[in-house]
Amino acid sequence: MARNVLMEEFHVSILVPSNLPAAEDDAIRRTLNNAGFRAALRRAAEQTVRQFPSLDKARVRLSR
Secondary structure: OOOOOOOOOOOOOOOOOOOOOOOHHHHHHHHHOOOHHHHHHHHHHHHHHHHOHHHOOOOOOOOO
16 A cells, blocks of 8 residues: 555746846756755745644655
């Protein structure tokens, strides 16, 4: 039997203007691919979930 069940899934979309200069587009892409950025995003999601006691047993996972 499964140990965990997917209860809900949320998606974060990051939109940028289509006419950005290549250098800015590259800088954004590097940031989004940065492990530190993803870790900070995961921590923010975990901190938000932890504000609600009913979610004490919920686990947060960040995926791409």
